[in-house]
Amino acid sequence: MRILVTGGCGFIGANFLLKYVPQLPDVQFLNLDALTYAGNPLSLQSIADRENYDFAHINLANDLEVTNAVEGFQPTHIVHFAAETHVDRSIKYPRDFLNSNVIGTFNLLEAARQVWGDNLSDKVFHHVSTDEVYGELGETGMFEETTPYSPNSPYSASKASSDHMVRAWNHTYGLPTKITNCSNNYGPYQFPEKLIPVMSLNALAGKPLPVYGKGENIRDWLFVGDHAEAIFRVMTDGPVGETFNIGGNAERTNLQVVHGICQAVAEISNQPVEKIQDQITFVTDRPGHDFRYAIDTTKIKNELGWQPSQSFEEGLHQTVKWYSENPNWIEAVKSGEYLKWINEHYQGESN
Numbered sequence: 001m002r003i004l005v006t007g008g009c010g011f012i013g014a015n016f017l018l019k020y021v022p023q024l025p026d027v028q029f030l031n032l033d034a035l036t037y038a039g040n041p042l043s044l045q046s047i048a049d050r051e052n053y054d055f056a057h058i059n060l061a062n063d064l065e066v067t068n069a070v071e072g073f074q075p076t077h078i079v080h081f082a083a084e085t086h087v088d089r090s091i092k093y094p095r096d097f098l099n100s101n102v103i104g105t106f107n108l109l110e111a112a113r114q115v116w117g118d119n120l121s122d123k124v125f126h127h128v129s130t131d132e133v134y135g136e137l138g139e140t141g142m143f144e145e146t147t148p149y150s151p152n153s154p155y156s157a158s159k160a161s162s163d164h165m166v167r168a169w170n171h172t173y174g175l176p177t178k179i180t181n182c183s184n185n186y187g188p189y190q191f192p193e194k195l196i197p198v199m200s201l202n203a204l205a206g207k208p209l210p211v212y213g214k215g216e217n218i219r220d221w222l223f224v225g226d227h228a229e230a231i232f233r234v235m236t237d238g239p240v241g242e243t244f245n246i247g248g249n250a251e252r253t254n255l256q257v258v259h260g261i262c263q264a265v266a267e268i269s270n271q272p273v274e275k276i277q278d279q280i281t282f283v284t285d286r287p288g289h290d291f292r293y294a295i296d297t298t299k300i301k302n303e304l305g306w307q308p309s310q311s312f313e314e315g316l317h318q319t320v321k322w323y324s325e326n327p328n329w330i331e332a333v334k335s336g337e338y339l340k341w342i343n344e345h346y347q348g349e350s351n
Protein backbone atom coordinates (compact mmCIF):
# COMPACT_ATOMS: atom_id res chain seq x y z
CA MET A 1 0.00 0.00 0.00
CA ARG A 2 1.02 3.60 -0.66
CA ILE A 3 -1.30 5.82 1.36
CA LEU A 4 -1.80 9.47 0.51
CA VAL A 5 -3.42 11.32 3.40
CA THR A 6 -4.85 14.83 3.08
CA GLY A 7 -5.11 17.05 6.16
CA GLY A 8 -2.70 14.92 8.17
CA CYS A 9 -1.70 17.89 10.34
CA GLY A 10 -5.31 18.30 11.50
CA PHE A 11 -6.83 16.51 14.46
CA ILE A 12 -8.19 13.24 13.04
CA GLY A 13 -5.60 12.94 10.25
CA ALA A 14 -2.74 13.38 12.74
CA ASN A 15 -4.15 10.69 15.03
CA PHE A 16 -4.48 8.35 12.02
CA LEU A 17 -0.84 8.94 10.98
CA LEU A 18 0.52 8.69 14.54
CA LYS A 19 -1.10 5.28 14.81
CA TYR A 20 -0.34 3.74 11.41
CA VAL A 21 3.01 5.22 10.28
CA PRO A 22 4.94 3.44 13.09
CA GLN A 23 2.72 0.36 12.95
CA LEU A 24 3.18 -0.20 9.18
CA PRO A 25 6.86 0.40 8.33
CA ASP A 26 6.45 -1.24 4.89
CA VAL A 27 3.67 1.13 3.90
CA GLN A 28 4.68 4.50 2.44
CA PHE A 29 2.67 7.55 3.62
CA LEU A 30 2.48 11.02 2.07
CA ASN A 31 0.70 13.80 3.99
CA LEU A 32 -0.65 16.73 1.95
CA ASP A 33 -1.61 19.62 4.22
CA ALA A 34 -2.32 23.32 3.64
CA LEU A 35 -1.22 24.16 7.22
CA THR A 36 -4.20 26.39 7.91
CA TYR A 37 -4.78 27.64 11.48
CA ALA A 38 -5.99 24.17 12.58
CA GLY A 39 -3.06 22.23 11.11
CA ASN A 40 -0.05 21.84 13.36
CA PRO A 41 3.11 19.98 12.21
CA LEU A 42 4.12 19.73 15.88
CA SER A 43 1.43 17.07 16.29
CA LEU A 44 3.47 14.81 13.96
CA GLN A 45 6.90 15.48 15.49
CA SER A 46 7.30 11.85 16.62
CA ILE A 47 6.93 10.47 13.08
CA ALA A 48 8.41 13.34 11.03
CA ASP A 49 11.78 11.62 10.47
CA ARG A 50 10.48 8.14 9.73
CA GLU A 51 11.50 6.70 6.37
CA ASN A 52 7.97 5.69 5.46
CA TYR A 53 6.57 9.21 6.01
CA ASP A 54 6.74 12.33 3.87
CA PHE A 55 5.02 15.71 3.96
CA ALA A 56 4.09 18.20 1.25
CA HIS A 57 2.72 21.68 1.95
CA ILE A 58 -0.15 21.79 -0.54
CA ASN A 59 -3.55 23.44 -0.58
CA LEU A 60 -6.20 21.26 -2.24
CA ALA A 61 -7.72 24.36 -3.81
CA ASN A 62 -4.69 24.39 -6.15
CA ASP A 63 -5.61 21.75 -8.75
CA LEU A 64 -2.23 21.66 -10.48
CA GLU A 65 -0.28 21.11 -7.27
CA VAL A 66 -2.71 18.39 -6.17
CA THR A 67 -2.44 16.53 -9.49
CA ASN A 68 1.36 16.78 -9.45
CA ALA A 69 1.51 15.44 -5.89
CA VAL A 70 -0.77 12.49 -6.70
CA GLU A 71 1.14 11.82 -9.94
CA GLY A 72 4.50 11.94 -8.13
CA PHE A 73 3.49 9.68 -5.24
CA GLN A 74 1.37 7.13 -7.18
CA PRO A 75 -0.84 6.19 -4.21
CA THR A 76 -2.82 2.98 -4.00
CA HIS A 77 -5.01 4.52 -1.29
CA ILE A 78 -6.15 8.11 -0.70
CA VAL A 79 -7.65 9.01 2.68
CA HIS A 80 -9.23 12.45 2.48
CA PHE A 81 -9.38 14.13 5.91
CA ALA A 82 -8.63 17.72 4.83
CA ALA A 83 -11.58 20.01 5.57
CA GLU A 84 -12.72 23.11 7.35
CA THR A 85 -14.71 21.59 10.22
CA HIS A 86 -15.89 24.11 12.80
CA VAL A 87 -19.63 24.88 12.60
CA ASP A 88 -19.38 28.29 14.34
CA ARG A 89 -16.67 29.40 11.90
CA SER A 90 -18.78 28.24 8.94
CA ILE A 91 -21.58 30.55 10.11
CA LYS A 92 -19.14 33.47 10.02
CA TYR A 93 -16.92 32.55 7.05
CA PRO A 94 -18.95 30.19 4.76
CA ARG A 95 -16.79 30.83 1.67
CA ASP A 96 -13.74 29.17 3.29
CA PHE A 97 -15.85 26.02 3.66
CA LEU A 98 -16.84 25.93 0.00
CA ASN A 99 -13.24 26.43 -1.11
CA SER A 100 -11.77 23.72 1.12
CA ASN A 101 -14.54 21.16 1.35
CA VAL A 102 -16.18 21.42 -2.08
CA ILE A 103 -13.47 22.65 -4.46
CA GLY A 104 -10.74 20.80 -2.54
CA THR A 105 -12.61 17.49 -2.77
CA PHE A 106 -13.38 18.07 -6.45
CA ASN A 107 -9.69 18.68 -7.22
CA LEU A 108 -8.65 15.56 -5.34
CA LEU A 109 -11.25 13.39 -7.08
CA GLU A 110 -10.14 14.70 -10.46
CA ALA A 111 -6.45 14.14 -9.63
CA ALA A 112 -7.19 10.54 -8.59
CA ARG A 113 -9.22 9.94 -11.75
CA GLN A 114 -6.51 11.39 -13.97
CA VAL A 115 -3.57 9.60 -12.33
CA TRP A 116 -5.24 6.22 -11.79
CA GLY A 117 -6.87 6.14 -15.23
CA ASP A 118 -8.26 2.65 -15.91
CA ASN A 119 -5.86 1.05 -13.48
CA LEU A 120 -8.34 0.87 -10.61
CA SER A 121 -8.28 -2.71 -9.34
CA ASP A 122 -6.17 -2.15 -6.19
CA LYS A 123 -7.14 1.48 -5.54
CA VAL A 124 -9.28 3.14 -2.85
CA PHE A 125 -10.44 6.75 -2.44
CA HIS A 126 -11.69 7.03 1.15
CA HIS A 127 -13.65 10.18 1.99
CA VAL A 128 -13.90 11.07 5.70
CA SER A 129 -17.16 12.84 6.47
CA THR A 130 -19.59 13.72 9.24
CA ASP A 131 -22.96 12.65 10.63
CA GLU A 132 -24.06 16.31 10.40
CA VAL A 133 -24.97 15.73 6.74
CA TYR A 134 -28.09 13.92 8.03
CA GLY A 135 -29.39 17.02 9.85
CA GLU A 136 -30.66 16.86 13.42
CA LEU A 137 -32.64 14.34 15.46
CA GLY A 138 -35.36 14.86 18.07
CA GLU A 139 -35.43 12.93 21.36
CA THR A 140 -35.48 9.56 19.57
CA GLY A 141 -34.08 7.81 16.48
CA MET A 142 -30.59 7.36 15.08
CA PHE A 143 -28.75 8.17 11.86
CA GLU A 144 -28.46 5.16 9.56
CA GLU A 145 -26.53 5.01 6.28
CA THR A 146 -29.87 5.33 4.48
CA THR A 147 -31.05 8.43 6.39
CA PRO A 148 -31.82 11.20 3.85
CA TYR A 149 -29.35 14.09 3.76
CA SER A 150 -30.63 17.28 5.41
CA PRO A 151 -27.64 19.49 6.28
CA ASN A 152 -28.41 22.56 8.39
CA SER A 153 -25.21 24.63 8.60
CA PRO A 154 -22.85 25.99 5.92
CA TYR A 155 -20.33 23.44 7.24
CA SER A 156 -22.62 20.42 6.93
CA ALA A 157 -23.93 21.63 3.56
CA SER A 158 -20.35 21.75 2.26
CA LYS A 159 -19.62 18.25 3.58
CA ALA A 160 -22.90 16.94 2.12
CA SER A 161 -21.88 18.42 -1.21
CA SER A 162 -18.50 16.68 -1.06
CA ASP A 163 -20.15 13.35 -0.14
CA HIS A 164 -22.44 13.66 -3.15
CA MET A 165 -19.49 14.31 -5.45
CA VAL A 166 -17.58 11.31 -4.12
CA ARG A 167 -20.62 9.10 -4.65
CA ALA A 168 -21.15 10.51 -8.16
CA TRP A 169 -17.49 9.94 -9.14
CA ASN A 170 -17.99 6.30 -8.20
CA HIS A 171 -21.25 6.01 -10.10
CA THR A 172 -20.19 7.93 -13.21
CA TYR A 173 -16.46 7.21 -13.55
CA GLY A 174 -16.17 3.99 -11.55
CA LEU A 175 -13.70 5.60 -9.12
CA PRO A 176 -13.31 3.10 -6.21
CA THR A 177 -14.66 5.31 -3.43
CA LYS A 178 -15.72 4.66 0.16
CA ILE A 179 -17.34 7.17 2.55
CA THR A 180 -17.46 7.20 6.34
CA ASN A 181 -19.71 9.54 8.35
CA CYS A 182 -18.65 9.96 11.96
CA SER A 183 -20.04 11.46 15.12
CA ASN A 184 -18.26 14.03 17.36
CA ASN A 185 -14.59 13.12 17.81
CA TYR A 186 -12.51 13.94 20.87
CA GLY A 187 -9.00 13.15 22.06
CA PRO A 188 -5.45 14.54 21.94
CA TYR A 189 -4.42 17.19 19.36
CA GLN A 190 -7.90 18.67 18.78
CA PHE A 191 -7.76 22.40 18.04
CA PRO A 192 -9.18 24.42 20.96
CA GLU A 193 -12.26 25.74 19.18
CA LYS A 194 -14.42 22.61 19.71
CA LEU A 195 -16.38 21.88 22.90
CA ILE A 196 -14.03 19.46 24.71
CA PRO A 197 -10.70 21.27 24.21
CA VAL A 198 -12.25 24.71 24.83
CA MET A 199 -13.81 23.54 28.08
CA SER A 200 -10.75 21.53 29.17
CA LEU A 201 -8.31 24.41 28.69
CA ASN A 202 -10.64 26.96 30.27
CA ALA A 203 -11.37 24.68 33.23
CA LEU A 204 -7.64 24.08 33.76
CA ALA A 205 -6.94 27.83 33.53
CA GLY A 206 -9.76 28.91 35.90
CA LYS A 207 -11.62 30.68 33.07
CA PRO A 208 -15.39 30.70 32.29
CA LEU A 209 -16.89 27.58 30.63
CA PRO A 210 -19.19 28.99 27.91
CA VAL A 211 -22.16 26.61 27.45
CA TYR A 212 -24.42 27.53 24.51
CA GLY A 213 -28.14 27.90 25.38
CA LYS A 214 -29.12 25.57 28.22
CA GLY A 215 -26.52 22.89 27.46
CA GLU A 216 -29.27 20.38 26.58
CA ASN A 217 -28.09 19.59 23.05
CA ILE A 218 -26.92 16.01 22.65
CA ARG A 219 -23.90 14.64 20.78
CA ASP A 220 -22.50 11.10 20.41
CA TRP A 221 -18.81 11.11 21.39
CA LEU A 222 -16.25 9.00 19.52
CA PHE A 223 -12.66 8.65 20.74
CA VAL A 224 -10.35 9.64 17.89
CA GLY A 225 -8.21 6.48 18.22
CA ASP A 226 -11.31 4.33 17.75
CA HIS A 227 -12.21 6.45 14.73
CA ALA A 228 -8.76 5.95 13.17
CA GLU A 229 -9.17 2.16 13.51
CA ALA A 230 -12.63 2.25 11.98
CA ILE A 231 -11.36 4.24 8.99
CA PHE A 232 -8.51 1.78 8.45
CA ARG A 233 -10.96 -1.14 8.63
CA VAL A 234 -13.31 0.40 6.08
CA MET A 235 -10.42 1.43 3.82
CA THR A 236 -8.96 -2.09 3.75
CA ASP A 237 -12.03 -4.34 4.14
CA GLY A 238 -15.12 -2.31 3.24
CA PRO A 239 -16.79 -2.82 -0.13
CA VAL A 240 -16.17 -0.15 -2.77
CA GLY A 241 -19.03 2.32 -3.33
CA GLU A 242 -20.37 1.92 0.22
CA THR A 243 -20.96 4.27 3.14
CA PHE A 244 -20.37 3.33 6.78
CA ASN A 245 -21.46 5.34 9.83
CA ILE A 246 -18.96 5.47 12.71
CA GLY A 247 -20.07 6.41 16.22
CA GLY A 248 -18.97 6.06 19.83
CA ASN A 249 -22.25 4.77 21.33
CA ALA A 250 -21.84 7.54 23.93
CA GLU A 251 -24.66 10.08 23.81
CA ARG A 252 -24.31 12.91 26.32
CA THR A 253 -25.85 16.36 26.76
CA ASN A 254 -23.32 19.18 26.53
CA LEU A 255 -23.85 19.88 30.20
CA GLN A 256 -23.00 16.25 31.06
CA VAL A 257 -19.79 16.57 29.03
CA VAL A 258 -18.85 19.82 30.80
CA HIS A 259 -19.53 18.27 34.21
CA GLY A 260 -17.31 15.32 33.21
CA ILE A 261 -14.53 17.76 32.32
CA CYS A 262 -14.96 19.55 35.66
CA GLN A 263 -14.65 16.21 37.44
CA ALA A 264 -11.49 15.27 35.51
CA VAL A 265 -9.89 18.68 36.15
CA ALA A 266 -10.77 18.45 39.87
CA GLU A 267 -8.99 15.07 40.06
CA ILE A 268 -5.98 16.20 38.04
CA SER A 269 -5.49 19.50 39.87
CA ASN A 270 -6.58 18.29 43.32
CA GLN A 271 -9.29 20.92 43.71
CA PRO A 272 -12.92 20.61 44.84
CA VAL A 273 -15.17 19.89 41.84
CA GLU A 274 -17.65 22.60 42.97
CA LYS A 275 -14.96 25.25 42.46
CA ILE A 276 -14.51 24.23 38.82
CA GLN A 277 -18.28 23.89 38.25
CA ASP A 278 -18.67 27.51 39.38
CA GLN A 279 -16.87 28.47 36.16
CA ILE A 280 -19.84 27.27 34.05
CA THR A 281 -21.58 30.18 32.29
CA PHE A 282 -24.56 29.98 29.94
CA VAL A 283 -24.02 32.08 26.80
CA THR A 284 -26.03 32.97 23.67
CA ASP A 285 -26.98 29.89 21.66
CA ARG A 286 -25.51 29.02 18.23
CA PRO A 287 -27.85 30.07 15.37
CA GLY A 288 -29.64 27.02 13.91
CA HIS A 289 -28.12 24.81 16.64
CA ASP A 290 -28.82 21.12 15.83
CA PHE A 291 -30.49 19.51 18.84
CA ARG A 292 -29.23 15.93 18.75
CA TYR A 293 -26.97 13.59 16.75
CA ALA A 294 -26.85 9.82 17.30
CA ILE A 295 -25.27 7.12 15.15
CA ASP A 296 -26.55 3.63 14.52
CA THR A 297 -23.34 1.58 14.23
CA THR A 298 -25.04 -1.71 13.28
CA LYS A 299 -23.69 -1.81 9.72
CA ILE A 300 -19.97 -1.41 10.53
CA LYS A 301 -20.34 -3.80 13.48
CA ASN A 302 -22.11 -6.53 11.51
CA GLU A 303 -20.23 -6.23 8.21
CA LEU A 304 -16.71 -5.34 9.39
CA GLY A 305 -16.66 -6.38 13.05
CA TRP A 306 -15.70 -2.90 14.30
CA GLN A 307 -17.03 -1.31 17.45
CA PRO A 308 -15.67 1.46 19.69
CA SER A 309 -13.43 0.23 22.50
CA GLN A 310 -12.94 3.39 24.58
CA SER A 311 -15.53 4.25 27.26
CA PHE A 312 -16.45 7.95 27.27
CA GLU A 313 -15.54 8.59 30.91
CA GLU A 314 -12.10 6.98 30.52
CA GLY A 315 -11.46 8.68 27.18
CA LEU A 316 -12.51 12.07 28.54
CA HIS A 317 -10.24 11.76 31.56
CA GLN A 318 -7.33 10.73 29.31
CA THR A 319 -8.04 13.69 27.00
CA VAL A 320 -8.24 16.32 29.76
CA LYS A 321 -5.01 14.89 31.21
CA TRP A 322 -3.35 15.19 27.79
CA TYR A 323 -4.30 18.87 27.58
CA SER A 324 -2.92 19.43 31.08
CA GLU A 325 0.39 17.74 30.19
CA ASN A 326 1.12 19.30 26.79
CA PRO A 327 1.64 23.04 27.29
CA ASN A 328 4.11 23.20 24.36
CA TRP A 329 1.54 21.97 21.86
CA ILE A 330 -1.10 24.27 23.32
CA GLU A 331 1.18 27.32 23.17
CA ALA A 332 2.02 26.49 19.53
CA VAL A 333 -1.64 26.51 18.45
CA LYS A 334 -2.45 29.69 20.35
CA SER A 335 -1.37 31.86 17.45
CA GLY A 336 -2.87 35.20 16.45
CA GLU A 337 -5.60 33.33 14.55
CA TYR A 338 -6.62 31.40 17.70
CA LEU A 339 -6.80 34.54 19.84
CA LYS A 340 -8.70 36.42 17.15
CA TRP A 341 -11.35 33.69 17.04
CA ILE A 342 -11.71 33.42 20.82
CA ASN A 343 -12.07 37.19 21.14
CA GLU A 344 -14.56 37.68 18.33
CA HIS A 345 -16.63 34.56 19.04
CA TYR A 346 -16.86 34.66 22.83
CA GLN A 347 -16.52 38.44 23.10
CA GLY A 348 -14.12 38.05 25.98
CA GLU A 349 -16.38 35.62 27.88
CA SER A 350 -13.94 32.68 27.90
CA ASN A 351 -10.70 34.47 27.44
Ligand code: DAU
Nearest residue numbers: 085086087130131132183184193194195210211212217254
Ligand atom coordinates in the same frame (compact mmCIF):
# COMPACT_ATOMS: atom_id res chain seq x y z
O1 DAU B 1 -20.99 15.38 14.48
C1 DAU B 1 -19.71 15.50 13.96
C2 DAU B 1 -19.30 16.93 13.97
O2 DAU B 1 -19.06 17.30 15.31
C3 DAU B 1 -18.07 17.22 13.12
O3 DAU B 1 -18.36 16.95 11.78
C4 DAU B 1 -17.68 18.68 13.27
O4 DAU B 1 -16.50 18.93 12.53
C5 DAU B 1 -17.43 18.97 14.71
O5 DAU B 1 -17.12 20.34 14.86
C6 DAU B 1 -18.63 18.59 15.56
O6 DAU B 1 -19.70 19.55 15.41
P1 DAU B 1 -20.41 20.18 16.69
O7 DAU B 1 -20.96 21.49 16.31
O8 DAU B 1 -21.31 19.20 17.34
O9 DAU B 1 -19.09 20.34 17.64
P2 DAU B 1 -18.65 21.49 18.66
O10 DAU B 1 -17.50 20.94 19.43
O11 DAU B 1 -18.47 22.80 18.00
O12 DAU B 1 -19.89 21.61 19.63
C7 DAU B 1 -20.38 20.48 20.36
C8 DAU B 1 -21.59 20.96 21.14
O13 DAU B 1 -21.16 21.86 22.16
C9 DAU B 1 -22.58 21.73 20.29
O14 DAU B 1 -23.91 21.42 20.73
C10 DAU B 1 -22.26 23.20 20.59
C11 DAU B 1 -21.76 23.16 22.02
N1 DAU B 1 -20.73 24.16 22.40
C12 DAU B 1 -19.61 24.27 21.62
C13 DAU B 1 -18.62 25.17 21.93
C14 DAU B 1 -17.39 25.30 21.07
C15 DAU B 1 -20.88 24.96 23.54
O15 DAU B 1 -21.88 24.82 24.27
N2 DAU B 1 -19.89 25.85 23.84
C16 DAU B 1 -18.77 26.01 23.08
O16 DAU B 1 -17.91 26.87 23.42
